[in-house]
Every structure is written in C-alpha cells, then in structure tokens.
Amino acid sequence: RCGYVAVVGRPNVGKSTLINHILGQKLAITSRKPQTTRHNMLGIKTEGPVQAIYVDTPGLHTNAQTALNRFMNRSALTALRDIDVAIFVVDRMRWTEEDELVFDRIKHLSCPLIVAVNKADRLDDKSKLLSHLEWLAEKLPQAEIVPMSALHGQNLDTLERLVSNF
Numbered sequence: 404r405c406g407y408v409a410v411v412g413r414p415n416v417g418k419s420t421l422i423n424h425i426l427g428q429k430l431a432i433t434s435r436k437p438q439t440t441r442h443n444m445l446g447i448k449t450e451g452p453v454q455a456i457y458v459d460t461p462g463l464h465t466n467a468q469t470a471l472n473r474f475m476n477r478s479a480l481t482a483l484r485d486i487d488v489a490i491f492v493v494d495r496m497r498w499t500e501e502d503e504l505v506f507d508r509i510k511h512l513s514c515p516l517i518v519a520v521n522k523a524d525r526l527d528d529k530s531k532l533l534s535h536l537e538w539l540a541e542k543l544p545q546a547e548i549v550p551m552s553a554l555h556g557q558n559l560d561t562l563e564r565l566v567s568n569f
C-alpha cells in the first residue's frame with residue numbers, strides 16, 4: 404500500500420523539522436527564517452507493507468506579493484492534489500490569520516485530516532495548551548488532533564500510526 408501524505412501549514416511552524424524527524428534524515432532545510440523551503444519535496448518511508456510518501460510544502464503566504472511567494476503558494480496547492488492524508492501543522496498556542504488561510508485551502512479536502520499541534524515541548528503553560536486543543540477540536544471536528552514535538556520526536560509514533568491507516 405502506498406499513499407501520499409501532504410504536510411501543510413504556515414511558515415515556521417515546523418513542517419520540515421517534522422518530515423526530517425519522521426524520515427530520520429535531512430530531506431528539508433529547517434530554519435528560523437521563513438521561506439527556507441521553496442519547493443515541494445518528497446520523502447518516502449517504507450514500513451512493512453505500507454509506504455508513505457511525505458510531501459513537504461512551502462508555506463502558503465497571505466500576501467503573495469512577490470513572484471517567488473506566488474510560486475511558493477502554487478507549489479503548496481499543487482501538493483494538495485491527489486493526496487491520501489493531510490497533516491496540518493499548527494502551533495501549540497496560537498492560531499493566526501495564516502493558519503486560517505491554510506485551513507481555507509484544506510477544509511474541503513475529502514481525505515483524512517490530522518492536525519499536528521507542534522512545539523508542545525515548550526510547555527510554559529499547560530492549561531493554555533489544553534484549552535487550545537479543545538478550541539482546535541471544535542474548529543476542526545473532522546480532524547484527529549495530535550499534540551507533538553517535531554524537534555524532540557514527542558508523540559510522533561501516534562502521528563505515524565494515524566498516517567499508516569490511510
């Protein structure tokens with residue numbers, strides 16, 4: 404069995420870090436600077452009979468002013484065609500306008516949606532995280548919500564288990 408897994412989310416939320424950790428190698432460049440990933444990139448993970456093809460997407464930009472930004476938006480949208488699962492990476496605390504824009508692009512998709520609530524290692528305020536998770540569950544009732552840390556690999560096993568059910 405083989406399936407395409409699109410990893411979407413606003414810039415700097417941890418998409419490339421997540422894919423690198425899952426694949427155990429540096430497929431995508433990660434950086435504190437947004438816009439490090441300029442093209443969609445593929446990485447394949449095979450486990451038993453299941454082969455998952457991860458697609459890293461450049462962030463979607465609210466204001467696609469420059470040609471590069473417009474190109475990056477187009478690439479991210481192209482990745483959403485013919486996918487089997489979408490992983491929507493969001494921050495553990497905040498929902499921004501850019502998250503809303505990404506959500507607008509994916510909410511109509513018929514494939515299963517996993518919301519990866521990233522950077523949960525930075526647990527400065529646990530009750531805030533819990534109320535954010537509740538808020539996300541109400542906003543995206545069709546999604547599986549998984550708090551995790553791409554950087555430290557926390558809860559990635561749960562995420563990968565959900566992905567392998569595609």
Ligand code: GDP
Nearest residue numbers: 414415416417418419420433434522552553554
């Ligand atoms: P992308 O633009 O969505 O691909 O984001 P990157 O993967 O390039 O990550 C952006 C920044 O967030 C980098 O500095 C990462 O080290 C950091 N980052 C990513 N995941 C985590 C995480 O789980 N915890 C923490 N504390 N930082 C993270």
Ligand code: MG
Nearest residue numbers: 418419432440
């Ligand atoms: Mg990236």
